[in-house]
Amino acid sequence: MSPEKWERVKALFHLVEEASTAERDRILEDGCKGDDDVRREVLRLQLAAAPSDFLEDRSDLRLAVGARLLDRFEIVRLLGSGGMGEVYEARDWRLGSRHIALKTIRPDLARDSRFVQRLTKEVVLAREVVHPNVCPIYDLFEAEEQGRPLRFLTMRLIRGETLDALLRRRGPLSAVEALPLARQVCAGIDAAHKAGVIHGDLKPSNVIVADNDGVESATLTDFGLARTFEEGASAGHSSLVLATPAYAAPEVLNRTPVTTAADLFSLGVILYRMRMGGLPGLGAAMPAELGWRRAITACLDQRAENRPARASAAIQTIEGTGRRPPSKWLWAAAPVALLAAGWLLPGRAAVSRWLSPVPKTRHAAVLPFDTPSRP
Amino acid sequence: MPESPMAQAGEITQLLAALREGRPEAPDRLVPLVYEELRQIARAYLRSERPDHTLQPTELLHETYCRLVGQRDIDWRDRTHFFGVAAHLMRLILVDHGRKHRSEKHGGGRTPVALDKIQIGSWDNFEGVLAIDEALEKLGQIDARLVRVVELRFFAELSLDESAEVLGVSRETVKRDWNIARAWLASALTLEPRREP
Structure with a gap:
């Protein structure tokens, strides 16, 4: 694009930004004077600028x-x-x-x-x-x-680093490293749920890990706040889901009433990230240990009612002390081979079920909805 | 080797005055003096990796400024112009740090960048900083002034008013440039193919 055209794009972008929604189309049409390059570029910039609080000036x-x-x-x-x-x-x-x-x-x-x-x-x-x-x-x-x-x-004030920073610094954790942290995260979740408080936006950056002479302790922050903020932000005309999509349960993104099970879904994503470093995705690798795989798969079930009722149940699954999920496993006469081979039959089905809601583009961070507010 | 900080202080104060008067040779002479000091202080900050502490460029720049000029008389306009010169240096330092982090911790591999995670002040998001830097390289081929605005706002965390002072334009102009630069960067970063983990 020539410098002259770019200057026109900038001027027009600004005019369109300042205009009311009703006038925008007309201003763009008048301003580009039939130049398709200019029109396309202004539109492209507008689409990029409009929905995001990217680099928002605070x-x-x-x-x-x-x-x-x-x-x-x-x-x-x-x-x-x-x-x-x-x-x-x-x-x-x-x-x-x-x-x-x-x-x-x-x-x-x-x-x-x-x-x-x-x-x-x-x-x-x-x-x-x-x-x-x-x-x-x-x-x-x-x-x-x-x-x-x-x-x-x-x-x-908890002096420490967020679990997010820790995972970025150290990379994926081994089962032995991850278990004490996971256990504490789960204990925190259960304690809050017992008091009737739902988090709504659990993610590694809401977990603070402090190191006390080599012993790591995990503390959950923002319990109850995230949800309030999300509702607050969506009470207006155009509602946005503030929860972090990669960690949010399908029902959170669909704006159906959220229960403690939504936090269990987020727990599943956190457990996955602790072990694998990244976010779960289609065909993504799973931890080698059976207990971890089962706990993560159970938490990430797309249907809220199928997830573990309490976070401590996920820990028991990881440690292999929990009861196995009933029927599904008893059906197979020799499930051992299947289990050893990873998550073959039942696993695959479960995986595709919980994968579909995870948004694949970063644009999913902002999801406009028409619903005026939550009941 | 640079002279002792005390001897430099006078020279830097003079250069800052020259900068404020818009004398063209001032930035060129100021940059090498500032860069060495800034790099040393930054290294100390980044090495310690204080986990309870988000690295803040303003804090870093402020410390550098105090050390170079001496604490005695901090004129906010001098300080602002100093930040203006140092903004680009700050970008070099943060990007350099990000690259090191990438090669050390991730074996050279890239981790995905979530656009909504890149925010002013999110300096521990190394991939985000690197992504911004790469996009700025491209933006520089189209509009160098916008790059300058992003450096001031993003890498030196200057406010709109401070950036206007440095650039010698109105606050309104900075705001316009900033808005379009953000939009341009957002679209550039989104178009880039993202690797799913």
Whole structure:
């Protein structure tokens, strides 16, 4: 494309961006003056730009290091950012300058009173979950920062790295390395479920692994929050699924009511990633150990009712101490050979069933739906 | 070998003043001074791989700036221009680090990049940084100014206002350029064939 044409593309792209939806087509038609290259390029850029919060500019909203909120919390550093807002390390000067994690809530959500109500309810619930493998939420606050209202949550600061970072750093884990972490992740999930809290967006970046003198502990964060955020974001006119598609159960992506089984599906993807490094996909390799394969396949069953009821059942399967799934296995008189050969007959069927919902393109990260809100 | 930091401080302050006045020779003389210092500090940061700490270019650049200029008088405009010069260097350093990481940890293989995971500040996403860098190479053949804007915004984490100050254009212009650069990058990265794990 010639430099002149590119300049026209840029100018037109901007005009179209600024225009209302109704006017866009007309502006594009008028602006490209019959030049198909220009029209195509503007359209292509628009398609790429519109649905994504790719590289979204949040830096102007960030809290500065040293900023003090409510004359109590001092921002120490930014730990990370995600769909809900940013997470900072902060010092709580009212409680002996103890270091905590402070999670800000995106301003567009914080302004929505129905969302805040739901979030409050979920925080109250999540605070009931007291378990070593679940990160405790302390409180929900409202402050004003540079003239803008700001809502944020405080929670325990866990020094460690996310399971996602750990897996990127170390690559796939052996069965021996993975089991203690898996066991803790499962214990956390079961504890939250027992208290009636569903996560809704479990994934390796929500698991923090801390190393205490060679002993690794895993803690789940954001229990109850992800779901609230997702509902909050979808309450408006155009709804987006905020859950991470690769880890989300089919019912989450289909927006049918979500139960604890959705977290079990995500657990299956996490277990798979721990062992194999990548995400499960068609024809993807499985762990060599029978227990792991069975646990993962069971968790990833597309039908929510077929997944294990509790995460601890997955651990028992991994360790080979659980009861075998009944009928299916008793049917085969000599299942041993089949099992040894991997996941031949029953396995294959199960695999294709749970593979279909996993989106294959990264565009699936954003799925628009017409449904105005969830019942 | 560069001179001692104290001796450099005066020179750098002068060069920054020249930069602010728009004298064309300033960046060329500033770059080698900054690069060595920045690389050393970055290496220390990246080597320690502090797991509880997301690497933040602004923090790194700030430390470099303080070390080179001395803590005494930090003028935000000088600091901003300094960041402007260092943005491209920051890109080189992060990309270099990403490449090393790729060859060490993954045996040279690539892991897939999820577009929605590439965000300002996601520096531990090495593949994302490398993918952005490769796409920027291509964008540079079409529009060098957009590359500059992305370097400032993405690799140096400058705000719109700061980027406008560095480029000597309005905030509105930066915003337009940024929007189109994001769109261009998003489409470039999506078109690239993605290897399923």
